[in-house]
Amino acid sequence: MNIIQRNFFTLLRSxxxxSKGHIEPMSAWKWNRLYQLSLMHGVTAIVYDGISNHDDDFFMQMPNWQLANWQRATEETELNNRRIDDVTVRLIEELDRGQMRPILLKGQSAATLYDNPLHRTPGNIDIFFPYTTQARKADEWAEKNGSAPTNPSRHIMQYTWNGIEIEHHHCMQQLTNKALNARLQAITEKEIRESKPAYITIYDTRVEVLPPTLSLLHALIRITRYILNEGICMKQLIDLGIYLRKAGDKVDFVKLQTWIKKLGMQNIARLISGIMVTLFGFEEDELQFASGKPDADINSIINEMFHITDNHADSWYFTQGKNIFVRTSDSNAMIWQIKHSAKYFRYYPSETVTNFFTTFAHSISHIEE
Structure with a gap:
């Protein structure tokens, strides 16, 4: 790692x-690069917390205008979280009144475990409905009360409510390998049906979330899907680490390892575990979802995350011009996707192959009829 990356991880871990580390001296230009890096990975406010924790470090020096940028970005993150929390509570109350059993997923659910929940970079609001009748009823409610609702596709319905984008999930998450996906859906359905409901509190309102063991499984799958399609996302790794530290004692790791084996995820789980050890100093006994060390060059994989862009998966869609010939919108992106899939094949072969061809088929759908 170069000095920018080393300082980035020191501040992020803090x-x-x-954890407390040592800051290395950097120029204003390098501090600006670190700021851009934190924006790219959606961890700006968390890194700002690290800056505050290192306020007494001799080399924690940057121009006032740069520090003001961090403060403004953090204040904006806090404001956005307050808006989304407010809408989340109102939405959950509406859906609860209709007896639709909304289960909050991902973002605002993960944020409640942060030392400062307002500092997790927010997205949209994701709601899962475990039963078909409830999901249909929720979609009907969205069509009546939401703005610009979309027809459910890939088991997701999107709409805007009170200025915030909402997603209704009929299916929490999917794998592209049909056999593995069937196992995942069976695991999810059985665990929702048999486990005691779990709850968090937002503004004194009780909100249902996933049971701990199932929540951790889907966090690992989310990271896996992102690795296969985009690269490593820092915000998701932070979510995972905080969940393990704050709620790991509620997880049945024996059951989780059984699920991971059923889904053929042992190697990718070891890879994720290795990244957590290398980047954040986690101990192996904190990462009980994986056994053994990964057969991987962790440093080269980590280096890849510093080159991540937000358009790899979208920029190799196929388009058709005025003539009959079909071309990709970005041939370099397509080559990247091929190399990327080949790189991660050994970590999750059964999913990597089907994921590549599913993405390819989706890109073909962009061709005009």
Whole structure:
């Protein structure tokens, strides 16, 4: 790692997990690069927490205008979280009144475990409905009360309510391998049906979330899907680490390892575990979802995350011009996707192959009829 990356991880570990490191001196230009890096990975406010924790470090020096940028970005993150929390509570109350059993997923659910929940970069509001009748009823409610609702596709319905984008999930998450996906849906359905409901509190309102063991499984799948399609996302790794530190004692790791084996995820789980050890200093006994060390060059994989862009998966869609010939919108992106899939094949072969061809088929759908 270069000095920018080293300082980035020192501040990120401090902001997320409270560890204290040493800051290396950098120029204003390098501090600006670190700022851009934090924006790219959606962890700006967390890194700012690390900056605050290192206020007494001799080399924690940057121009006032740069520090003001961090403060403004953090204040904006806090404001957005307050808006989304407010809408989340109102939405959950509406859906609860209709007896639709909304289960909050991902973002605002994960944020409640942060030392400062307002510092997790927010997205939209994701709601899962475990039963078909409830999901249909919720979609009907969205069509009546939401703005610009979309027809459910890939088991997701999107709409806007009170200025915030909402997603209704009929299916929490999917794998592209049909056999593995059938196992995942069976695991999810059985665990929702048999486990005691779990709850968090937002503004004194009780909100249902996933049971702990199932929540951790889907966090690992989410990271896996992102690795296969985009690369490593820092915000998701922070979510995972905080969940393990704050709620790991509620997880049945024996059951989780059984699920991971059923889904053929042992190697990718070891890879994720290795990244957590290398980047954030986690101990192996904190990462009981994986056994053994990964057969991987962790440093080269980590280096890839510093080159992540937000358009790899979208920029190789196929388009058709005025003539009959079909071309990709970005041939370099397509080559990247091929190399990327080949790189991660050994970690999750059964999913990597079907994921590549599913993405390819989706890109073909962009061709004009």
């Amino acid at each position: 902001g997320a997990f409270g």
